[in-house]
Amino acid sequence: MVIDYTLYLVTGRSVMSSKHLTEAVEQAILGGCTMVQLREKDISFADFCKLALEVKQVTDKYHIPLIINDRIDIAMAIKADGVHIGQHDIHASIARKMIGNDMLLGVSAASKEEAIQAMKDGADYLGIGAMFPTVTKTDAKLVSLEELQNIRSEVSLPIVVIGGINKENAGI
Numbered sequence: 001m002v003i004d005y006t007l008y009l010v011t012g013r014s015v016m017s018s019k020h021l022t023e024a025v026e027q028a029i030l031g032g033c034t035m036v037q038l039r040e041k042d043i044s045f046a047d048f049c050k051l052a053l054e055v056k057q058v059t060d061k062y063h064i065p066l067i068i069n070d071r072i073d074i075a076m077a078i079k080a081d082g083v084h085i086g087q088h089d090i091h092a093s094i095a096r097k098m099i100g101n102d103m104l105l106g107v108s109a110a111s112k113e114e115a116i117q118a119m120k121d122g123a124d125y126l127g128i129g130a131m132f133p134t135v136t137k138t139d140a141k142l143v144s145l146e147e148l149q150n151i152r153s154e155v156s157l158p159i160v161v162i163g164g165i166n167k168e169n170a171g172i
Helices: 021-030 045-061 072-078 092-099 112-120 145-154
Strands: 008-010 035-038 066-069 082-085 104-109 125-129 159-162
Touching: 008 159, 021 035, 021 045, 035 045, 045 066, 045 072, 066 072, 072 082, 072 092, 082 092, 092 104, 104 112, 112 125, 112 145, 125 145, 145 159
Parallel strands: 008 035, 035 066, 066 082, 082 104, 104 125, 125 159
Antiparallel strands: none
């Protein structure tokens, strides 16, 4: 599978306009989304697996990679394309050992130091942010454009910017 990081969707059922997540994901893909991260914070293992399998049917239909946020167990259980972890989740080097080299490993970073460490630990790509204030993670530290440029100059991995991105600020 060719990985295109151009338009990376992080799901958030609390802020979506569609009634069903699978419908929202399909609409996003039809609108140009090239990668989907399923992010669920307050859901049981069984419900997350069920939802992930439903979303995976949609992403597989369009050959779009599905990344599971935080939950390596669920990513492995449903054979997702990858997992994305934050700085307060399992250490990236341990995650890499668990998932092997066939799954993508994304790591959130908000500084040059975190980005360099993630690269050393085996990350395939970085999620840099939050770039803008976001209602889905109100405690997220904002990353300046200057820090993003510092990260880009030190790290050769693909970067997706995350946090509060919408149609008004996507072109900045």
